Amino acid sequence: MGWPMCLVPAKCRLNKRFPTVKAAVRGVTRLEFLLVLSIVFLNVAIFLPFVVRSRDAARRAECKNNLKQVGLALANYHDNFAAFPSGFEVNPNGNYLGWGWNLKILPYSDAADVYHRIEPHFANGIHGLKDVPNWNRQLSSLCCPSDTDVEKVPHAMVVTGKVIDGVVAAGTQNWQSRLPRSSYVGNAGYLQLEAGGIQYNSAATPTSIVPLMNAGSLGNVGVVQSPRYRYCDQKSFRGFFGQNSHVRYRDVTDGTSNTLSVGERYSPADATASATGYGTWIGVPDCTNAQGLAMSLGDASLRINIGMPFREQTTGFGSLHEGGANFALGDGSVRCLSQKIETVLFRYLSVINDGSYQSPQGK
Template sequence: MTSLSPRFRRSGFTLVELLVVIAIIGVLIALLLPAVQQAREAARRMQCSNNLKQLGLAMHNYHDTYQAFPSGYIHVNVADNKGHWTWSAFILPFMELGNVSDVLQVGKVKASDALSAHQDVMQAKYDTFICPSDTGPSVSSTSKCAGCAIENASGTNLGLSKTSYVAVNSSAYVRANQATNFGDGTTGATGMFFKDSDTRMRDITDGTSNTLMVAERAYILNNEWFGSSELFATRDKNAKGPDNHQHPDKANYDQGLYRTLCTTLFSPNITIGSTTSTNKAENHGMSSMHPGGAMAVFADGSVSFLPETIHSNTTGTTDTVMEYLGNMQDGQVIGAY
């Protein structure tokens, strides 16, 4: 029998050749996907940096208008579990959200009354207050912690709009009143934001480029709940203000102040339960889904990435770079971190 002429022969891949091609394509995809993910994270980190720049600019515009930065929260006489307006609610007009501020009448009516009248507004999503790398719901969960919600005027417990950003309260545990001794932070808040704070530029004696103003907090990091923060208000405990380390009825610190303010006592992205802290308050610090650290804005408006390798401790004295960054009057020179 004669063989077929070349023009009648079938062309194609053998099984071995096909398997080799598939293997090569698989390798290329495996190499390409991490690069795509890294590019996406770089874009998200840039957007987060832009959000913090906007927050820093809003803080400065607020200061120019009122000759002081907004208070960490404004204390008013409210019943247990009702809300106190916070710093992030007061800067809404300077974040191109003046319409939201006008509708809610921030600072003019009580937060819980505003929640009753405008629940949809106080549970909406505001992208400029959310890191695009962060996870979790856009409304804080009432099942996660008592302080993640406030009661409206009729006593219904409701979550609030989420934000990924918290103002810096102290170099030690979160406290409501300003420190009388800035050397250790045990007498009160050493940072810029606390109860009725109204901090001015001249109060930041360490210099605005050496003092943190606002930082990130993740919703969940390494399977541990950090909870991000609530945008508009912080929850009262027993009609004595939000829970904190100076609260007369302090216990668990889960009803209030750390939900909107943070400490620099811990390194960024610290593992919960990894310190000698007796109350395991590591989620009162700063954290993010960005690999290696968290973003923060300084009092001069500059934004920096703080690596999680910055040393911290819980000795009670201000003696680490992280603590220096959160203390506006410690008199310490901050080196490279």
């Protein structure tokens, strides 16, 4: 006898033994969303400073490498001419020149073609470049990567007249030009109390002094000063560079490893302001005031980064690196000096022959 036939359909029997279970679909709760979001923000807060710090370290290293190349070019120039280039050139009589130290070392860099384009116009001075096409090229090797405003170049006044018996004719600064920028200016040293760091009023009594608000006055240069101080004479400022200077290794009696040659200059935040504080590799377009001199030179009258965090205009030294600025020394080495360095020590380091033999403490 066979098995009795099951009258229940197979589908029903299957569902009875193995009931179908439908998974419940549930959304993410607000608490879970906030928890995930807080974890993301926590990770960002933890790792972002490391990312920013590493980027700044990379930019600082690139800036140091730029200065090392500048130091090497200066050494090569000295090997060929037995002296470092002039801070800037002024003819005793004739056209105002203004060519700076940075231009003169371009043949020893990757921008030799720029130098050779300008060289035929040396006798005419910076003013003679107004009709020369494509001379004012921005050179990345002379720009600090941390200075994002380095491309903002204001107009600068350029001397167009003559020099008579070493004195620049008055009222001849009337050609405006957009000069190529540089983040690195030559160390001019500093003047003594009566003529640098604080303003000396020659019209009043010799004891009348007025503190300067600007960082590094370059001796309050200008026509009110005697010829000795007027155009940043190297023998008065005692730095690596000055008007018609020709400093040799043997002149640096404090030691090349103890003396600053070139330092950083940050761009002012307001690009629409006057050109004071902006650096250029072409030279000094106008040596009759601190604005023009500071485009190629800097002095150590006041401390590093005096204008931070507002980045006010300065004729001294400073950078957008955190806590200090990079400097090339006379021996070609590069150090980052802290903005907390004592002003007296900073001045010692800026002078080539003060007998202090101070050594820079920096990385």
